[in-house]
Amino acid sequence: xxxxxxxxxxxxxxxxxxxxxxxxxxxxxxxxxxxxxxxxxxxxxxxxxxxxxxxxxxxxxxxxxxxxxxxxxxxxxxxxxxxxxxxxxxxxxxxxxxxxxxxxxxxxxxxxxxxxxxxxxxxxxxxxxxxxxxxxxxxxxxxxxxxxxxxxxxxxxxxxxxxxxxxxxxxxxxxxxxxxxxxxxxxxxxxxxxxxxxxxxxxxxxxxxxxxxxxxxxxxxxxxxxxxxxxxxxxxxxxxxxxxxxxxxxxxxxxxxxxxxxxxxxxxxxxxxxxxxxxxxxxxxxxxxxxxxxxxxxxxxxxxxxxxxxxxxxxxxxxxxxxxxxxxxxxxxxxxxxxxxxxxxxxxxxxxxxxxxxxxxxxxxxxxxxxxxxxxxxxxxxxxxxxxxxxxxxx
Numbered sequence: 001x002x003x004x005x006x007x008x009x010x011x012x013x014x015x016x017x018x019x020x021x022x023x024x025x026x027x028x029x030x031x032x033x034x035x036x037x038x039x040x041x042x043x044x045x046x047x048x049x050x051x052x053x054x055x056x057x058x059x060x061x062x063x064x065x066x067x068x069x070x071x072x073x074x075x076x077x078x079x080x081x082x083x084x085x086x087x088x089x090x091x092x093x094x095x096x097x098x099x100x101x102x103x104x105x106x107x108x109x110x111x112x113x114x115x116x117x118x119x120x121x122x123x124x125x126x127x128x129x130x131x132x133x134x135x136x137x138x139x140x141x142x143x144x145x146x147x148x149x150x151x152x153x154x155x156x157x158x159x160x161x162x163x164x165x166x167x168x169x170x171x172x173x174x175x176x177x178x179x180x181x182x183x184x185x186x187x188x189x190x191x192x193x194x195x196x197x198x199x200x201x202x203x204x205x206x207x208x209x210x211x212x213x214x215x216x217x218x219x220x221x222x223x224x225x226x227x228x229x230x231x232x233x234x235x236x237x238x239x240x241x242x243x244x245x246x247x248x249x250x251x252x253x254x255x256x257x258x259x260x261x262x263x264x265x266x267x268x269x270x271x272x273x274x275x276x277x278x279x280x281x282x283x284x285x286x287x288x289x290x291x292x293x294x295x296x297x298x299x300x301x302x303x304x305x306x307x308x309x310x311x312x313x314x315x316x317x318x319x320x321x322x323x324x325x326x327x328x329x330x331x332x333x334x335x336x337x338x339x340x341x342x343x344x345x346x347x348x349x350x351x352x353x354x355x356x357x358x359x360x361x362x363x364x365x366x367x368x369x370x371x372x373x374x375x376x377x378x379x380x381x382x383x384x385x386x387x388x389x390x391x392x393x394x395x
Contacts, residue, residue: 021061021134024092032138035068036145039137040120040206042072043128044110049081051129051253056089058131058251060096063138071097072114073128077104108216108225111199115209122155123206125199125226126250131162133249140203143183143243150185153240154233155203156196157248165256174352175304179246186244188237191297193351194244195304196234197227201250204233212236217278221270224279224305231283231298235290266312266319273327276334280305284341299346302338307355309335310363339367 017027041059045052060066073086083101090097100117102110111125122144126132136157143155158179161170178184178194186194196202199216208214214236216229234242265271280302287298309331312319320328347363364370 017134021057024057024060026061026063026065027134030063030134031065032063032135033141034065035137035141037121038068038070038119039140039203040070040072040114040118040123042074042111042114042118042123042125044074044076044107044114044125045078045082045086045128046076046104046107046110047078047080047082048128049078049085052082052085053089054131055126055128056085058134058136060089060093061134062132063135064141066093066096069096069137070118070120072118073097073099074110074114074117075099075101076106076110077102106218106221108218108220112215112218115206115215118206120206122203123209124203127200127252129253129255130200131251131253133251136248136250139245139248143245143248147241147243150241150243151239152243153188153205153208153237154196154230154242155248156242156244157201157203157250158244158246159198159201160249160251162251162253164253169251174354178244182246184244186242188234188240188242189295191234191242191295193300194242195297195301196230196242197301197304199226199229202230208233208237217282219274219278220282221274222265222268223271224275227301227305228279228283231301232286234297235287235295238291266316267322269322269327272309272320272323272331276306276309276331276338280338281334284338288341294341294343296346299342300350302342303346303350303355304352306335306338307352307359310359311354311356314359336367339363342367344368344370 017030020027043055056071059069059071062069075083075086083099086097086099090099098117100113102113114125115123122140140155140157143152146152147155156178158171159173159175161172162168163170175195175197184194186192212233214229214233216225218225220228283298284294284302287294323331344364347360347368350360
């Protein structure tokens with residue numbers, strides 16, 4: 001019987017539900033309770049006309065419906081048909097969408113504008129080329145209900161990658177270990193191995209953002225502005241809880257033409273200058289003023305991001321060719337200052353696969369002047385240049 005039900009669901013029900021949602025309508029038999037708190041989705045848009053229909057379909061067909069929901073679209077000077085598509089969906093759903101257009105200023109400023117317009121108790125920052133699972137807001141709603149007694153300050157959702165070229169959906173992100181359970185509740189003061197980098201995948205209390213006058217830093221380019229914002233928010237949220245919900249699935253679109261900011265970041269000079277200076281050090285300097293010591297989650301966030309820069313310096317030194325001598329020196333100085341805030345123990349037990357043992361040993365030698373025991377796994381198999389505190393030209 002189970003096999004028959006599964007077959008019917010796969011062959012008949014699921015395709016039918018998709019056809020209904022493709023018309024912008026909710027599926028009648030899968031409706032869930034409406035949102036108990038008001039929620040604002042702040043969406044910065046720039047030339048996303050070819051993607052935004054998918055985003056809107058995924059929002060207006062949510063199983064919770066759209067009561068207590070608002071979509072704040074901040075058009076950051078688009079020159080394509082983005083505004084026309086927003087207008088179309090606004091006509092279809094009166095009162096749901098708030099549209100604001102501004103001179104092109106970047107995603108950070110667009111989000112800041114959106115927060116100033118938003119009215120929700122909770123606010124999130126999804127990207128318009130991505131889309132949401134049909135029960136995404138339902139699971140967020142469940143966390144909001146439970147969070148009433150836990151002083152909940154942030155809800156973290158589960159990233160899945162949609163491969164535009166093939167239509168395949170992958171759950172392969174390096175941070176997927178955070179979602180081994182349906183939900184994981186943690187104190188902000190003891191987040192253990194957990195970190196949160198993306199603002200698109202999280203929900204924040206708008207009153208906390210306003211109380212602390214938090215803004216996205218437009219100087220941080222091309223990446224890390226999210227992680228900087230999220231972690232400054234968390235540093236100011238001591239005494240509250242966060243929850244990681246594996247069932248609230250957010251689909252990140254991996255563009256076929258590889259034109260996303262994530263795809264092109266390494267080829268931009270700001271990746272090696274502004275991102276370390278204003279992203280990492282801006283966060284660390286801020287945390288040092290707020291907390292008695294740099295929280296472990298901040299240190300792990302920094303380690304996660306610096307790993308990419310170090311790996312590029314080691315394996316793709318040709319990318320450094322775009323930098324002047326002063327810029328290369330500035331990156332080196334930023335790395336040394338950044339690692340001055342990182343405890344050696346956090347380097348030793350940082351276990352993500354991208355943080356190779358060679359990087360770990362090199363970082364301990366170069367930045368902490370610490371040599372692992374010669375018999376430990378941290379020391380074995382590492383090239384002599386790294387064991388003795390030497391590294392490629394970047395460092």
